[in-house]
Amino acid sequence: MDKFQAFGKNITASISPFAGRTQQYLKEQFGQADDKTQLPPDYIELEKRVDALKQVHQKLLQVTSQYTNEAYDYPPNIRESFNDLGRTITEKVHLLSNASSPSDVQTAFTAPPSAKPQPKTFNHAIARAALAGSQLLNETHSSAGEDPLATALEKYALSEEKVGEARLAQDAQIQSRFLAGWSTTLNTNLMFATRARKGVENSRLSLDATKAKSRSGGGRGMNIDDEMVSMSEDARHDVEQKEDDFVAQTEEAVGVMKNVLDTPEPLRNLADLIAAQLEFHKKAYEILGELAPVIDGLQVEQEVSLPHPLLSLSTPLIF
Structure with missing residues (x-):
C-alpha cells in the first residue's frame, strides 16, 4: 500500500507541473493572465536570428535536395527504351568501330548494359541521341569517305557523355559535403x-503559474515587491x-543559440x-572547349570540298 501511495505521489508530482504550465498557457492565450x-x-x-537561420536552411535544402535525384534535368518529353540505356557511349563507339556487318552494328546499340542502365541525365540523353543520329547518317551514306555530320555527332556524343559524368561527380560531392x-x-x-528554447518557455510558464497560485486574495494588480511580501514563506x-x-x-538557451x-x-x-559547381562547369568548359575546334575543322573541310556554284557552269554563256 505504501508503495502504491508513493507511486501515486510521483505521478501527481510529474503531472502537476505540466497541468500548471498548460493552465497558464491557456490563460495567456485567452488574455486571462495577470502578468x-x-x-x-x-x-x-x-x-529571431535562430529562426531566420532555420528558414534559410529549410529553403535552400528544399531546392538543393534535387542533387540527390539523378534525373533532375532529364527531359520529360523523351522516351528511351531499355536498349537505349544499355552500354555507355564509349562502349558503343568502340563496338561500332569494330563492326563488320549490319548485325554487329545492331548489337552495338541493343547489347544489354555491362553493369547497370546508363544515367538519365540531360547530357547523357543528348549523347545517346547524337550517337543514334550519327549511326543513322552512316547507314544512309553511300559516297566515299565518312559523312562529316555523322563524324561530328559521334564526337559530340562522346563529349556530352563526359559532361554528364562530370555532372554526376558534382552531385555526389554536393550530397556528401553540402x-x-x-x-x-x-x-x-x-x-x-529549439529544445533549449522550449525549456525556457516551460520554465517561464511554471514561474508565472506559481506566481498566480501563490498570490493572496488581494494580490491582483500588485507590483512584484508587494506580491512577494504578501506571499507566505x-x-x-x-x-x-x-x-x-x-x-x-x-x-543555457543563450549559450546554445550563440553556438548555433x-x-x-x-x-x-x-x-x-x-x-x-565550379569544378563541374570548369570540366564542362574544358571538354566542350576541346570539341569546338574539332567540329569547326570538320565544317571548314566540308565547305572547302564543296564545288563552287559558278565553277559548275561547264558551258560558257554566248550572247
Whole structure:
C-alpha cells in the first residue's frame, strides 16, 4: 500500500507541473493572465536570428535536395527504351568501330548494359541521341569517305557523355559535403536550440503559474515587491526556486543559440557547394572547349570540298 501511495505521489508530482504550465498557457492565450514574465531583449533577438537561420536552411535544402535525384534535368518529353540505356557511349563507339556487318552494328546499340542502365541525365540523353543520329547518317551514306555530320555527332556524343559524368561527380560531392552538413545543422544543431528554447518557455510558464497560485486574495494588480511580501514563506520559496530555474534555463538557451549562430560550418558547407559547381562547369568548359575546334575543322573541310556554284557552269554563256 505504501508503495502504491508513493507511486501515486510521483505521478501527481510529474503531472502537476505540466497541468500548471498548460493552465497558464491557456490563460495567456485567452488574455486571462495577470502578468507574463518578459524575456530579455537580447534573448528575443537571438531567437529571431535562430529562426531566420532555420528558414534559410529549410529553403535552400528544399531546392538543393534535387542533387540527390539523378534525373533532375532529364527531359520529360523523351522516351528511351531499355536498349537505349544499355552500354555507355564509349562502349558503343568502340563496338561500332569494330563492326563488320549490319548485325554487329545492331548489337552495338541493343547489347544489354555491362553493369547497370546508363544515367538519365540531360547530357547523357543528348549523347545517346547524337550517337543514334550519327549511326543513322552512316547507314544512309553511300559516297566515299565518312559523312562529316555523322563524324561530328559521334564526337559530340562522346563529349556530352563526359559532361554528364562530370555532372554526376558534382552531385555526389554536393550530397556528401553540402547536403549532409546543412541537414546536420538543421536536424541537430538547430534542434538543440529549439529544445533549449522550449525549456525556457516551460520554465517561464511554471514561474508565472506559481506566481498566480501563490498570490493572496488581494494580490491582483500588485507590483512584484508587494506580491512577494504578501506571499507566505513557502509560496515565496517556490517562486524563488522557479525564478532560479528560469534564469538557468535562459542562460543555457543563450549559450546554445550563440553556438548555433557562431559556428562556421554552414558557410564552410556553402563554400563546398560552390566549389563542386565550379569544378563541374570548369570540366564542362574544358571538354566542350576541346570539341569546338574539332567540329569547326570538320565544317571548314566540308565547305572547302564543296564545288563552287559558278565553277559548275561547264558551258560558257554566248550572247
